[in-house]
Amino acid sequence: MVQTLSKSTRRPRPVRSKNKHLFAWLFIGILLLSVAVISYFVFERSRSPRIDPTDVAQVEMGKRIYAQACASCHGASLEGQANWQRRMPNGRLPAPPHDASGHTWHHPDEMLFQITKYGPAAYAAGYQGDMPAFEQRLTDVEIAASLAFIKSTWPAEIRAKQARIDADARRKQR
Numbered sequence: 635m636v637q638t639l640s641k642s643t644r645r646p647r648p649v650r651s652k653n654k655h656l657f658a659w660l661f662i663g664i665l666l667l668s669v670a671v672i673s674y675f676v677f678e679r680s681r682s683p684r685i686d687p688t689d690v691a692q693v694e695m696g697k698r699i700y701a702q703a704c705a706s707c708h709g710a711s712l713e714g715q716a717n718w719q720r721r722m723p724n725g726r727l728p729a730p731p732h733d734a735s736g737h738t739w740h741h742p743d744e745m746l747f748q749i750t751k752y753g754p755a756a757y758a759a760g761y762q763g764d765m766p767a768f769e770q771r772l773t774d775v776e777i778a779a780s781l782a783f784i785k786s787t788w789p790a791e792i793r794a795k796q797a798r799i800d801a802d803a804r805r806k807q808r
């Protein structure tokens with residue numbers, strides 16, 4: 635009885651070396667899979683929230699945030715400051731309109747989000763301007779909502795143009 639047991643648990647040598655390779659490949663496989671899973675989550679998390687002008691709840695929240703945080707410079711009707719394309723004596727630009735007459739709609743979603751969160755310096759290091767960074771004052775969800783409200787005020791044609799610009803930028807990013 636004891637003899638048969640010990641015999642059956644003893645493995646032949648060639649199988650062991652085969653197993654060694656198998657474990658090595660399995661290990662590499664698991665390693666690659668973990669890297670893929672981790673980078674997927676890191677990438678997804680670093681993405682900004684969706685900015686959807688057809689989402690009634692998001693637009694409603696954004697309207698409130700716009701009035702509190704943006705209207706003082708960009709105007710209650712998104713009209714911007716007077717002579718917004720001319721630099722002021724201090725070399726800075728006035729706040730541009732966010733309606734169809736401005737150039738906000740020329741930018742993809744991600745860029746609008748980054749400018750609002752980190753200020754224009756997000757795209758030009760050391761840039762001096764009056765657009766504040768809202769990183770400390772608004773959450774990502776609130777920033778996205780304020781932008782969804784801005785978008786919701788655009789005529790359908792402008793909204794469609796910006797959606798194309800946004801889709802192009804996303805395609806290039808991939």
Ligand code: HEC
Nearest residue numbers: 703704707727728729730737738746749750763764765780
């Ligand atoms: C203190 C004034 C001020 C406030 C408040 C402010 N902005 Fe601005 N914003 C500016 C100025 C000035 C610029 C132009 C910056 C430049 O080009 O130098 C600007 C530019 C922008 C741009 C870039 C537009 C483009 O066409 O390039 C976006 C987007 C923007 N603001 C969004 C917002 C949002 C959203 C809020 C509210 C959450 C907000 N801003 C609040 C002053 C302000």
